[in-house]
Amino acid sequence: MRVAVLISGAGSNLQALLDAERVDPEFAAEIVGVISDNADAGGLEKARQAGIEARTVLWSDFDSRDEFTKAVCLAAHDLDVEALVLAGFMRVLGRHAVEQFPILNIHPALCPAFPGARAVEEALEYGVKTTGVTVHFVDEFIDHGPIIAQEPVSVEPDDTPDTLHERIRKVEHRLYPEVVKAFANGRLERTGRIVRWKRP
Ligand code: GRF
Numbered sequence: 001m002r003v004a005v006l007i008s009g010a011g012s013n014l015q016a017l018l019d020a021e022r023v024d025p026e027f028a029a030e031i032v033g034v035i036s037d038n039a040d041a042g043g044l045e046k047a048r049q050a051g052i053e054a055r056t057v058l059w060s061d062f063d064s065r066d067e068f069t070k071a072v073c074l075a076a077h078d079l080d081v082e083a084l085v086l087a088g089f090m091r092v093l094g095r096h097a098v099e100q101f102p103i104l105n106i107h108p109a110l111c112p113a114f115p116g117a118r119a120v121e122e123a124l125e126y127g128v129k130t131t132g133v134t135v136h137f138v139d140e141f142i143d144h145g146p147i148i149a150q151e152p153v154s155v156e157p158d159d160t161p162d163t164l165h166e167r168i169r170k171v172e173h174r175l176y177p178e179v180v181k182a183f184a185n186g187r188l189e190r191t192g193r194i195v196r197w198k199r200p
Helices: 012-023 042-049 065-078 095-100 119-126 161-184
Strands: 002-007 030-036 053-056 083-086 103-107 130-137 147-154 188-191 194-197
Touching: 002 012, 002 042, 002 065, 012 030, 012 042, 012 161, 030 042, 030 065, 042 053, 065 095, 083 161, 103 161, 119 130, 119 161, 130 161, 147 161, 161 188
Parallel strands: 002 030, 002 083, 030 053, 083 103
Antiparallel strands: 103 130, 130 147, 188 194
């Protein structure tokens, strides 16, 4: 399955997916392109190093979310992909995208807790003892679509946003490739909000 990975930043999850594709012969997703909304995203260099086409679609070049979304979809169609994998992509895509592609996202909290860009900080501020990672299908709301996989991460008393996010990322780097592999292998069955994993 040809997929594009969408990023905004460092791209450590992108790297985990690229590594999985490289070492696992059963990883059925082929990452054919990376789309970034940020020209300085570290992940763009990771894509280039992996020999993958990297494109930038800047939010500031468009007048509205719909126009931006259309440009992202155009880039994705141009890459001839079947699905989008969001890996630290910090823009909300409009309905247009959800109607055209299955889209996966990874969020650094246990949905429905702490949606949005400050999930790690908000978990600490709230005082939860356990937070975690969620991988979900994207719908038109933020960090809201059908949940595919979740894993808990303990919050330690002396955690800062950085130390907690670092432990969360370790889980993400294992979990996201597993989910993308299952998705590309056709093992995720979706009925409304409920996602079932079929046996391999
Ligand atoms: C990850 O923690 C992901 O859950 C969130 O943004 C972060 C991206 O990190 N959506 P990276 O760019 O993959 O290192």
